[in-house]
Amino acid sequence: MQEPHPTPAPHATPAPATPTTGPAASDLLDLLATTRAIRRLRPDPVTDDELATVLFAATRAPSGSNRQPGRFLVLRDGPRARRAKQLIGEGAQAGWAQKRTTDRYDEGSGTLADSPKARMARTMERFVDTFDQTPVVVLACLARYREPRPTDGASIYPACQNLLLAARAIGLGGVMSMWHVPVEAQLRALLDIPDEVAISATITLGRPEGRHGPVRRRPLHEVVHEEGWGLPAAWAVDPPGTAYTAAGPPTGHTSHPTGQNNPPAGQSDSPKGQVGAPAG
Numbered sequence: 001m002q003e004p005h006p007t008p009a010p011h012a013t014p015a016p017a018t019p020t021t022g023p024a025a026s027d028l029l030d031l032l033a034t035t036r037a038i039r040r041l042r043p044d045p046v047t048d049d050e051l052a053t054v055l056f057a058a059t060r061a062p063s064g065s066n067r068q069p070g071r072f073l074v075l076r077d078g079p080r081a082r083r084a085k086q087l088i089g090e091g092a093q094a095g096w097a098q099k100r101t102t103d104r105y106d107e108g109s110g111t112l113a114d115s116p117k118a119r120m121a122r123t124m125e126r127f128v129d130t131f132d133q134t135p136v137v138v139l140a141c142l143a144r145y146r147e148p149r150p151t152d153g154a155s156i157y158p159a160c161q162n163l164l165l166a167a168r169a170i171g172l173g174g175v176m177s178m179w180h181v182p183v184e185a186q187l188r189a190l191l192d193i194p195d196e197v198a199i200s201a202t203i204t205l206g207r208p209e210g211r212h213g214p215v216r217r218r219p220l221h222e223v224v225h226e227e228g229w230g231l232p233a234a235w236a237v238d239p240p241g242t243a244y245t246a247a248g249p250p251t252g253h254t255s256h257p258t259g260q261n262n263p264p265a266g267q268s269d270s271p272k273g274q275v276g277a278p279a280g
């Protein structure tokens, strides 16, 4: 039997024309290729409309069976929000202090004040020390309906990336982090987060301060295989003009205390024009 045609909801978003070429498509590709972690934010507030825009984009992301388990707890200026930001900031300071040692940020090129590694350390230091002044923090949560499974994150992290892409599209910036982890118990109590709701990410948002360097990612040919593991795909080439292709963790890297395995690459003060510049 043929399925009945679903009636659109009264406020359903109209189906957009899908551009496959032309300015809209290239704008989207540009947005995808240039959205990066923004940790230096101006103190200016984010408006309600801006928040609604980025959260709407977040909620357009896919989820398993379209169950839509994503929930977003926004922390701005209320008393509990301020306390929560303070708490997360304390967790971030402890987490970063540990990472600084584990990832040897103060060794090798880290001892040179102008090296990418040292600059990154300064950015991180400032990020965690001023975390409580972040204009907006969004706790991206996952409302569970069954026992946790390793793939559960796949129903919330696409929403996080949508949120960050939408933020960039309207002139905001931010970063997804795991800084809630060290203080999760206190946060849950403070914000009345039920046990069956997982806190999946802490996303900071605001207006970027200063200039931020380019996105640095491995070249396509290093990460794409075809037909079998390790086999090259001849067509897997970066678009013409792609620069700033760099690998991730510094030599001797272990793992991030908060679960992040790829240490943040250089921020605004990253050296310009260097291809293959290591993170540290």
Ligand SMILES: Cc1cc2nc3c(=O)[nH]c(=O)nc-3n(C[C@H](O)[C@H](O)[C@H](O)COP(=O)(O)O)c2cc1C
Binding pocket: 035, 036, 037, 038, 175, 176, 177, 178, 179, 214, 215, 216, 258, 259, 260, 262, 263, 264, 265, 266
């Ligand atoms: C799963 C995940 C966990 C992350 N955790 C943290 C974190 O705890 N703290 C932080 O400052 N950044 C965190 N980040 C941001 C990454 O460090 C950042 O996206 C990465 O280094 C690339 O940076 P770029 O976009 O500026 O090149 C995380 C990113 C992801 C995807």
